[in-house]
Amino acid sequence: MGGFMIITNNTLVKEKFGTDYHVEYEELSFEDTLKKVRDMIYDGYKLLTHPLSGSVKPKETPYKSVLMSEKPEGLDMQSMKLIESAIQACGKFQDRTGQYDSDVYEDFRLIDCTLIGSAIPSAECW
Amino acid sequence: MSKIKVVHYINQFFANIGGEEKADYPAEIRVGEIVGPGMALKQYFGEEAEIVATIVCGDSYFNENLEKAKADILAMVKEQAPDIFIAGPAFNAGRYGVACGTICDAVQEELGIPAVTGMYVENPGADMFKNKVYTIATKNSAAGMKDAVSKLAPLALKIAKKEAIGASCQEGYMPNGVRVNFFEEERGSKRAVNMLLKKLADKPFETEYPMPSFDRVEPNPAIKDLSKATIALVTSGGIVPKGNPDHIESSNASHYGEYDITGVMDLTEATYETAHGGYDPVYANEDADRVLPVDVLREMEKNGVIGKLHNKFYTTVGNGTAVASSKAFAEEFSQKLLADGVDAVILTST
């Protein structure tokens, strides 16, 4: 089992995990972050966490962090299936990401950060 | 409030004109007349609604003169300007069911008048139209008329009055791809236990959420004599003439391409490439035969292994393209392949 990296659009994740882990930060929307992950999956990277982690709905929160294999490992069917249905699921929700006060974004960043943080101990076991 | 105006459509059989021998009976309207099953509908309607006209059309006539029959019937319906259009019920009569679905769909689409029909679940008209037209599930023969009308009439009234339509299991229509909430008599856990007991006893049970259907395609019988067969190539690997003239998208393709390969013996770097954005394109661009093996098939053609290679190939990009789109593409070009007398297809993916 190889290493992992975090794909994120959440500055807090970059801040918190950036020094210890490989974090790929890019300022993208929730959906575009998933699309970036999808393109990586088609390049052979493997999905390590569920793209719809968290019960905060897509587009309700603007933030998404996903754990991926650090290197391509060949096209993985399960990764492909999960990411496609996750992107499809985005269409079911109203986009509300521009509608909150700034402190709410802090909360969203924190929740996303703890969601991905909950996967890191598991990822490190390998 | 004035009565709801209904126009009712039935076939020659239910109009008492005759069976198969009269199926070529052309469309006609009988204004002010209530015919056959219309009597049962009338009973249910009471004072709320009235059938202002009945349209009768032979099943063969409708299906064999589709465009004319449709246009004629639409004109008749338009003239009456009903609040709701009802067709059938068609039970298990296949052509009647297709006619009911077709004309209801047309009335809704062209005239903006809501329509409702009814038929047996295995009637081919059901699969074709249940997602477009409210279709009551009926028994498989006219013996189920009373039951059918008892669902058809109330649903028609509700639709005409623009009331909220309940879930399929409440109203009796076939599930139409729209999920509708409602309160059950028993809580979910109890329903789960009941379902479990039935499943344990191998008794029939009904899932509340049928999983999206997984298409399993039965393979066709093997080609008996390959040396006489016309073989076509189809790919989701995105092989296109150099420059991608039809701009097939690198992912989530919205269309497919059809390209002539008459006289093409080999796909070269200069002439073909891939539009696919989901795999490393270097090897496909270097030699597109690696994805769409024209060269090998030409050789087989020359050596008489196969009859011939079809002179057109069909191509799209399977990179995140929706199953529904893929299905629609294939439905369209497989008709062309059939029409061109193709015996078999080699479908390559990446």
Add this chain to the structure above:
Amino acid sequence: MKLELGNIFIKDIQFGTESKIENGVLTVSEEAVKAIVLEDEKIKSVNLDIAKPGESVRITPVKDVIEPRVKVEGRGGIFPGVIAKVDTVGSGKTYALKGMAVVTAGKIVGFQEGIIDMTGPGADYTPFSKLNNLVVVCEPVEGVKQHDYEKAVRIAGFKVAVYLGELARELTPDETKVYETYGIMEGKEKFPELPRVAYVQMLQSQGLLHDTYVYGVDAKKTLSTIMCPTEIMDGAIVSGNCVSACDKNPTYVHENNPVVHDLFEEHGKTINFVCQIITNENVYLADKMRSSDWTAKMCRMLDLDAVIVSQEGFGNPDTDLIMNCKKIEAEGVKTVIITDEYAGRDGKSQSLADADVAADAVVTGGNANQVIVLPKMDKVIGTLDYVNTIAGGNEHSLREDGTIEVEIQAITGATNETGFGYLSAR
């Protein structure tokens, strides 16, 4: 294991100088309850309120709903590993205060959610509108971290529930129900002809505001395991889950888990209810594989004939649900799964984020995206500050006339995935 559950019906709640239960009326000393809540220094202030069925009252944002209980005989105490010390619960005698709940409310994060309307159309969608609710609204001290504060409010709710439960210790229950399951061999001998059935409960376990605790242990750090179904009746499983109001399981749902209760109804008659299996819903995919492997393996080792699998939450757990279903079916064990749907506002989208042919027996709690207009209520307990930001709301949710337009996913318990409610969809 055998548990006698004594139900004491609470017809009304009122405030008074001394906390007591008399003739089905619960009197609550505000002072005493506030003192309990304020034991935690992270809570700055607390307000208590009472909401009764039929009143024009809206409670929001709801964090947890808890049923007060007291352990009167047998090992352990209510909420083991959380409030009571760690000891195996689920046997002996327990009293429950029926017809009422402690509801914790107040802001934890800025996108807080959870609405309980006590009357009107919204009341139909939440099971908690039928209860007399003692609402505990907390305010944090300045600068406290969200996870510390979440824990403080979570524990405060349990403490208040235990305090109220204690008031019933010396009472005589209005009715008593006995729940008993047997050892593997014992059960086989007792019910040789009955199919062996278990309940597989998936617990929310993804991180802050998405956690569930079993005897105080964070469920995401557990392997799938077996419980005696009576353990939950003593509060062995509690909720730390504040997100996705419609399909999260408040502690009340764990204590009164409907699948456990409805399987007990058939126990010894049509089935042998062998045990409860708990498993988690982690975000790490290999954890999902492992947990579902273990669940399926246990189903086989226990020689089960059938299971019911329930879910909690949206998206990520769909994958656990399908993995569990597929693997358990592959072991030759028949499954029925309970879920809810996100089919879009128009009901036309794909309901689940995952699917498999093995899932041929599905019970649904309905489409959470359904839009509902909630009328203005005379009184709001908590605050409407967050209504525009709750799941299924938007910037127009709170309208000028005081009505709220939201998706039912904002309503606590609306599409519960243990089958607690009556809502369904076709």
